[in-house]
Amino acid sequence: MGDAQRRRTWLALAGPYALFLLFLLVVPFANVAIYSVHPYSPTKVFLPELTFANYLKIFDLYYLRLFGRTLRLGLITMAVCVVLGYPLAYFLARSRPRVQALCLFLLIMPLMVSAVIRVFGWIVILGRKGLVNQALAVFGLDPVRLLYNETAVVIGLVNVFIPFMVLPIMASIERIPPSLEEAAQNLGANWAQMFWRTILPLSVPGLLSGCLLVYSLSISAFVTPALMGNARERMAGQQVYDEVLVSFNWPSASSLALTLIALTGVLMFCALLATRRASRREAAP
Amino acid sequence: MSGRVELEVRDLTKRYSPLVSVGPISFDVHEGEFFSLLGPSGCGKTTTLRCIAGFEALSGGSIRVGGERLDDKPPHRRDVGLVFQNYALFPHLTVFDNVAFGLRLRRVSKAEIADRVDRVLQLVDLAGMTTRFPAQLSGGQQQRVAIARSLVLEPRILMFDEPLSNLDFKLRLQMREELRNLQRRLGKTSIYVTHDQTEALALSDRIAVLSHGRIEQIGTPDEIYERPASVFVAEFIGSSNMLPVRIVERGSDVTVVVTEGGLRLLCHAAGDAALDGAADIVALVRPERVHVEAPGGAPAPRETRAAARIADVTYLGEDLHLGLELSGGDRLRAAMKNTNAARRVAAGQSIEIVIAAADLRLLRR
Amino acid sequence: MSSRWPRPLVPLVVAVYVGLLAPLVVVIAVSFGPSAAFEFPPRSLTLHWFEAFFESQALVTSFFRVSLVVGLLAAVLATLLGTGAALGLVRFRFFGREALEAFFLAPLVVPEILLGAALYLFYARLAIQASVWTLLGGHLIICTPYVIRTVTAGLVGLDPRLEEAAMSLGATRVQAFFKVTLPLLRSSLLSGAIFAFIISFSDINLALFISGPQSTSLPVHIFSQIQWQGDPTIAAASSLQIVIIGMLILVAQRIFRLRLVI
Numbered sequence: 001m002g003d004a005q006r007r008r009t010w011l012a013l014a015g016p017y018a019l020f021l022l023f024l025l026v027v028p029f030a031n032v033a034i035y036s037v038h039p040y041s042p043t044k045v046f047l048p049e050l051t052f053a054n055y056l057k058i059f060d061l062y063y064l065r066l067f068g069r070t071l072r073l074g075l076i077t078m079a080v081c082v083v084l085g086y087p088l089a090y091f092l093a094r095s096r097p098r099v100q101a102l103c104l105f106l107l108i109m110p111l112m113v114s115a116v117i118r119v120f121g122w123i124v125i126l127g128r129k130g131l132v133n134q135a136l137a138v139f140g141l142d143p144v145r146l147l148y149n150e151t152a153v154v155i156g157l158v159n160v161f162i163p164f165m166v167l168p169i170m171a172s173i174e175r176i177p178p179s180l181e182e183a184a185q186n187l188g189a190n191w192a193q194m195f196w197r198t199i200l201p202l203s204v205p206g207l208l209s210g211c212l213l214v215y216s217l218s219i220s221a222f223v224t225p226a227l228m229g230n231a232r233e234r235m236a237g238q239q240v241y242d243e244v245l246v247s248f249n250w251p252s253a254s255s256l257a258l259t260l261i262a263l264t265g266v267l268m269f270c271a272l273l274a275t276r277r278a279s280r281r282e283a284a285p
Numbered sequence: 286m287s288g289r290v291e292l293e294v295r296d297l298t299k300r301y302s303p304l305v306s307v308g309p310i311s312f313d314v315h316e317g318e319f320f321s322l323l324g325p326s327g328c329g330k331t332t333t334l335r336c337i338a339g340f341e342a343l344s345g346g347s348i349r350v351g352g353e354r355l356d357d358k359p360p361h362r363r364d365v366g367l368v369f370q371n372y373a374l375f376p377h378l379t380v381f382d383n384v385a386f387g388l389r390l391r392r393v394s395k396a397e398i399a400d401r402v403d404r405v406l407q408l409v410d411l412a413g414m415t416t417r418f419p420a421q422l423s424g425g426q427q428q429r430v431a432i433a434r435s436l437v438l439e440p441r442i443l444m445f446d447e448p449l450s451n452l453d454f455k456l457r458l459q460m461r462e463e464l465r466n467l468q469r470r471l472g473k474t475s476i477y478v479t480h481d482q483t484e485a486l487a488l489s490d491r492i493a494v495l496s497h498g499r500i501e502q503i504g505t506p507d508e509i510y511e512r513p514a515s516v517f518v519a520e521f522i523g524s525s526n527m528l529p530v531r532i533v534e535r536g537s538d539v540t541v542v543v544t545e546g547g548l549r550l551l552c553h554a555a556g557d558a559a560l561d562g563a564a565d566i567v568a569l570v571r572p573e574r575v576h577v578e579a580p581g582g583a584p585a586p587r588e589t590r591a592a593a594r595i596a597d598v599t600y601l602g603e604d605l606h607l608g609l610e611l612s613g614g615d616r617l618r619a620a621m622k623n624t625n626a627a628r629r630v631a632a633g634q635s636i637e638i639v640i641a642a643a644d645l646r647l648l649r650r
Numbered sequence: 651m652s653s654r655w656p657r658p659l660v661p662l663v664v665a666v667y668v669g670l671l672a673p674l675v676v677v678i679a680v681s682f683g684p685s686a687a688f689e690f691p692p693r694s695l696t697l698h699w700f701e702a703f704f705e706s707q708a709l710v711t712s713f714f715r716v717s718l719v720v721g722l723l724a725a726v727l728a729t730l731l732g733t734g735a736a737l738g739l740v741r742f743r744f745f746g747r748e749a750l751e752a753f754f755l756a757p758l759v760v761p762e763i764l765l766g767a768a769l770y771l772f773y774a775r776l777a778i779q780a781s782v783w784t785l786l787g788g789h790l791i792i793c794t795p796y797v798i799r800t801v802t803a804g805l806v807g808l809d810p811r812l813e814e815a816a817m818s819l820g821a822t823r824v825q826a827f828f829k830v831t832l833p834l835l836r837s838s839l840l841s842g843a844i845f846a847f848i849i850s851f852s853d854i855n856l857a858l859f860i861s862g863p864q865s866t867s868l869p870v871h872i873f874s875q876i877q878w879q880g881d882p883t884i885a886a887a888s889s890l891q892i893v894i895i896g897m898l899i900l901v902a903q904r905i906f907r908l909r910l911v912i
Contacts, residue, residue: 014738014750014754017734017798018753020790021753024772024791025760025791029768031768090655101903103667105903112895113852114852116854117872117888117891120876120885121675124677182360182373183367183369183434184375185361186338186435189390201377240763240767244771250771254771
């Protein structure tokens with residue numbers, strides 16, 4: 001195939017999607033960037049002057065608290081996901097193929113069902129007339145307010161994002177041959193010592209990847225905190241939604257959005273690189 | 286090597302399913318002995334090893350070391366070292382840390398760790414490699430680290446799971462030599478699992494041949510080769526000629542049998558009364574014990590002489606393999622070294638075969 | 651594989667799975683119960699709420715006219731776009747290939763809620779009305795990377811000499827592609843399409859911004875109903891969604907190694 005023809009073929013193949021991304025990803029965000037440096041006006045969409053006020057606003061107490069809360073809840077979610085997800089990852093990595101296939105399905109399935117539905121389920125469980133309170137009533141105890149607070153949000157976030165912690169760790173552990181575990185035991189290590197000195201250090205890439213993924217997903221979450229949290233103790237995603245669709249302060253929303261992207265973009269990108277390299281190696285014969 | 290029994294395996298059984306099981310297997314390993322478990326894949330040798338190491342639970346039977354029960358201990362409390370087939374070196378640790386791994390678990394002092402690690406690395410000829418990582422080592426070096434790692438803990442028994450199978454041929458021969466010298470020097474009781482009969486013959490003091498989860502024969506390499514107890518052992522170790530025969534006459538030191546082609550063979554007297562009246566007896570002779578001579582020789586006592594024709598000659602450089610056809614239709618293979626005299630044989634020649642009675646053994650199929 | 655894992659492991663794993671699946675189980679159970687008060691376990695079983703679902707004009711429209719249609723279109727178009735992109739990435743060597751791959755997979759890195767906001771602002775600036783098409787456009791952005799991943803994995807595992815063999819037997823490059831490569835990519839294409847459909851169907855973050863009154867997707871409908879204290883009709887809608895997606899994933903798991911996609 002001649003060079004010119006090759007180039008044309010390549011353009012025909014990769015061009016459409018590239019164009020698509022350009023118009024529906026790059027341009028919209030460029031638009032957001034433009035909004036972010038113009039001041040807000042309630043009558044017009046924005047005024048033609050340039051300003052950094054929208055970014056400086058982020059250092060106001062309200063926004064600082066907002067980001068502080070968001071980053072804190074993200075960190076808590078990540079930590080809980082590690083504690084609950086790591087054993088699950090080890091189990092999946094070392095179980096028999098049939099068991100693994102079933103358990104993988106049970107792990108991925110909730111992921112693919114919309115977050116709304118999972119949150120809905122939690123509301124049924126934790127709500128005022130929900131399962132937990134019904135159970136308490138059976139024992140004659142007063143109903144507990146479990147929803148619409150930070151604890152509920154963390155429960156929801158952990159539930160939604162834990163597969164993103166489990167899968168990279170599982171992939172990491174699978175690459176550790178079982179003979180290494182047996183060798184450590186043969187040399188005198190009980191299970192805990194073997195785990196601490198052999199599995200854990202070798203699973204760090206997966207652990208890191210999972211942590212980055214869960215953290216960046218958590219700090220940019222919307223549906224879960226919106227439905228299970230409250231408006232006063234909101235997370236950054238809720239603030240963006242509010243400023244775009246409720247108060248129509250698009251410049252402010254834009255600066256907020258870009259700040260959030262800066263926070264998550266780097267994290268997600270690193271995590272993506274790590275998992276992509278791993279999945280490429282698995283796919284190759 | 287003393288006669289004291291270090292390891293006692295009694296009726297070891299491992300049931301995987303109603304159809305698949307290993308055992309009952311029983312054998313003893315003496316102190317300082319190099320003992321091999323030899324057999325084709327799936328024969329149960331690795332299972333037996335893993336049962337001794339504690340990675341498989343016994344379905345029945347017992348294992349004792351120095352008189353004490355071993356099989357009720359978890360794997361990390363058994364005093365047996367295991368060198369894995371893929372070495373199982375910890376990739377995130379240096380050579381030093383790999384070898385020191387077990388010592389650190391036992392809370393040995395830093396000074397003593399450094400001393401013992403250095404000494405054992407000298408023993409396996411890897412002094413100076415302490416700061417390297419396994420990925421930077423060759424296959425042979427990795428294997429030596431694996432051995433050092435187990436040796437430094439001074440276990441009562443050292444076990445090897447097909448350690449040479451991942452190495453290329455030349456390296457395998459070299460490591461085989463080194464392993465044997467190392468074991469002889471240290472006098473360490475060793476159990477060696479392999480499917481390679483040459484390896485087993487070269488390394489072992491005694492060999493247990495396994496097939497389908499059972500022991501076929503235990504003996505020295507000489508016993509296994511010269512006096513195989515069953516057709517399986519005869520076929521697995523070395524090559525053999527096997528002719529179906531019928532017993533005609535039983536003597537005190539010679540048994541006379543007749544082949545399907547009517548050839549009379551003088552065989553080593555079978556002391557096994559179970560052969561009497563059995564219908565499926567074979568006579569076994571190794572190809573190198575089938576001597577080829579010019580026709581017209583005189584038969585000696587306890588010797589079979591018969592006329593044969595050379596059907597084909599396979600030239601293998603160092604050896605010559607001959608396909609022989611005897612008068613009654615029986616076929617035999619003979620093997621001879623490529624000497625000047627041997628080079629004169631050619632297909633089509635009429636020759637005489639000479640087989641000593643001691644080289645002809647009778648077995649039930 | 652002999653595993654001697656510590657005794658508390660299996661109970662812990664079971665507990666985590668129970669926590670993971672509890673909301674889904676509860677939703678399905680509630681959708682079969684008679685009471686409007688989200689009672690669990692349901693006193694008796696009834697299909698009442700499912701009937702209510704099919705009788706609700708709004709819900710049926712959102713399910714069949716919006717979510718299903720957009721999902722299917724997204725599956726087809728994302729597969730076309732993504733396959734082309736994957737071929738361009740794998741089969742050609744050029745300067746900046748890694749960068750282009752990063753760019754093509756960038757939507758996976760962008761938080762969905764922010765992408766939704768950006769698209770909303772963009773459509774608003776261009777005075778484009780929210781419709782099924784604006785929704786489809788947004789979904790194609792987030793769905794195509796999944797297709798690219800599965801097809802890339804499939805291509806990498808494919809021997810390029812197979813196409814060369816076909817050409818040595820007389821096929822043109824195009825023929826070799828359609829007769830040899832494409833059939834061998836079948837499982838990648840199919841699983842990519844399935845994932846594209848699932849991502850589109852269950853998307854909430856984008857749809858909240860860029861679906862309009864005529865093009866409300868099912869998850870958005872459920873979202874607003876939750877806020878306004880709806881009745882178990884939305885549980886019925888959710889159960890249907892769970893079943894559909896569950897079956898699709900089962901199919902995808904048969905034909906492709908799932909975890910390569912996440």
